[in-house]
Amino acid sequence: MEIKRDRYLRQLIESRQNGFIKVITGIRRCGKSYLLNVLFYRYLLEHGVADDHIIRIDLEDRMNKDLRNPDTMLRYVHDKIKDKELYYIIIDEVQLMNEFVDVLNSFRHIENADTYVTGSNSHFLSSDIPTEFRGRGETIHVNPLSFSEFYFAVGGDKQDVWREYYTYGGLPLIRSFDTEQKKISYLKNLFETVYLADIIERHKIKNENEMRELVLILASSIGAPCNPTKLSNTFRSVKNVKIAGHTISNYLAYLSESFLLNKAIRYDIKGKKYINTLSKYYFADIGLRNAILDMRQQEETHIMENIIYNELLVRGYRVDVGMVEIKRPDKDGKWMRIQLEVDFIATLGSKKYYVQSALSVPNREKEIQESRSLININDSFKKVIVVKDHIMPRRNEEGILTVGLFDFLLNEDSLDM
Known part of the structure; x- marks a missing residue:
């Protein structure tokens, strides 16, 4: 191949x-x-x-x-x-x-x-x-294979290739194994004996189980906003283990420096400033993430979000996660602040795109829901919703482009349709 x-x-x-x-x-x-x-x-x-x-x-x-x-x-x-x-x-x-x-x-x-x-x-x-x-x-x-690199090497039905890709990821050697068990064993062995071992050896980490548990927590909640304090509380409540926030901060830095994880910082779009209180972490290879979890939690919506994030990185964009704050009255008429999330802000030079990931947009109600944060952005940069549905690219009355996942992943110029 x-x-x-x-x-x-x-x-x-x-x-x-x-x-x-x-x-x-x-x-x-x-x-x-x-x-x-x-x-x-x-x-x-x-x-x-x-x-x-x-x-x-x-x-x-x-x-x-x-x-x-x-x-x-x-x-x-x-x-x-x-x-x-x-x-x-x-x-x-x-x-x-x-x-x-x-x-x-x-x-x-x-x-x-x-x-x-x-x-x-x-x-x-x-x-x-x-x-x-x-x-x-x-x-x-160099990143693991993007979906387009994987697809053009493998060929065949896009849906079949997508299932293979979002399950086992894009490390090139994964295609040399002919059974599911061999692929899973390869990925798990890589994580334990290569990636994790390198980090532990270099940084002289004494409690290996803490690092391993942290990776498990991040793998089970890809795309969820978090910070060292929040993760420390998770350890305490779920694992009944006390780990200081600064220790977790160090561990996160080690995982990011080794390129196993990528960190996306929150950005206040209206305030035009970074918010360091919460960030998101995505795996460089989704197959590794799945193997770490013993192939559990195969929720396509979160996996798709991770893959879209990786694709934007491959194309050379700086990728942040966005936040738009709006005000609206509650049931008693009092004004309250609400934070709406934009999955990704992709920036390359003077180009900027706001990108939402949605597994499906079957009706206008769902489209309004997915578009809500984008509609409240008061600038002229392009706004895109990527959906798993196999649809023709279309723009709604607010000028937001909705594009199918395969059109997005297989066309490097898909954001400019």
């Missing part, structure tokens, strides 16, 4: 010879190595780069153990460069090399070298990795 990662391949191509170390990051097993060592390597060969001018090193390979020594690596690469033509240095699992930051910065002094690296432990995956290169590194963040 050929999986195309055209978006990321295009980023690599556009970054050639720009003077920066290209750092390929992303959650483990999302396809970073495949992108660099198969797709990008193939592109270089097809566009006239000689094979002996592509220096590829997999540090996970036992045969390359000696190259994990920084000085040995430097000598090896310098010995490979025989002329003044451009050389491409591609290093996989670079975190296995001691002092790798110094080595990569040394490569920058080779005038005819262009360097690309991937890494897979929680330190390298951390969102703060660009600081390691003091402004001399360019990060290309």
Whole structure:
């Protein structure tokens, strides 16, 4: 099965010879190595780069153990460069090399070298990795397969592919397993022995069960507004465990830095300010979330919301969750404040979209309900409702676009219909 990662391949191509170390990051097993060592390597060969001018090193390979020594690596690469033509240095699992930051910065002094690296432990995956290169590194963040990448690789009936995707997610290797049990075991094993183990080891977490329970709580309530205090209260009431809010705050930061979770901050649309009291957390891969819960809580409405959020991130948007405050009289005629939620505010440069996720809008009453927060936004940015229903895109009298889920996910320009 050929999986195309055209978006990321295009980023690599556009970054050639720009003077920066290209750092390929992303959650483990999302396809970073495949992108660099198969797709990008193939592109270089097809566009006239000689094979002996592509220096590829997999540090996970036992045969390359000696190259994990920084000085040995430097000598090896310098010995490979025989002329003044451009050389491409591609290093996989670079975190296995001691002092790798110094080595990569040394490569920058080779005038005819262009360097690309991937890494897979929680330190390298951390969102703060660009600081390691003091402004001399360019990060290309790779996500698990989007629905469109998954669908165009698999083909067939969209509904069948959707069920497969929202159950097992978009980690590329998931398609290599032929039974449900093998897929679930793969995902659960990844979470326990790779993702969680990395975080616990790096941050020296003493109480592993606390971290595991926190992930379970977040998985069972994706898209629910929360904060450390609220989660601490949940631990106390549901688990009968006392965990301080600052400890939970640290745990949330670790999970976000490792790209297992993504944090969406609430934004007051009318007040034009961020509200840090509550945020939402979404899983980078919905299959991992489902496996963490032993495939329970397969509520399509929340899973769909998570997938829409991930799709907006893949397209390069900064994604916040919105809040619109309105006033209305209660039954006694007294004015009261009500906060209405906008699922997502997607921003890219001067572009902004307000996006609602709704499993179904079968009638005008439901449409009014889903549109309520959007109608109360007093600006001219586009407002979109994404529904699971298979419908033709349509605009209502308030100018709000309603688009079907598959049209949204399979058309990169769907927000501009």
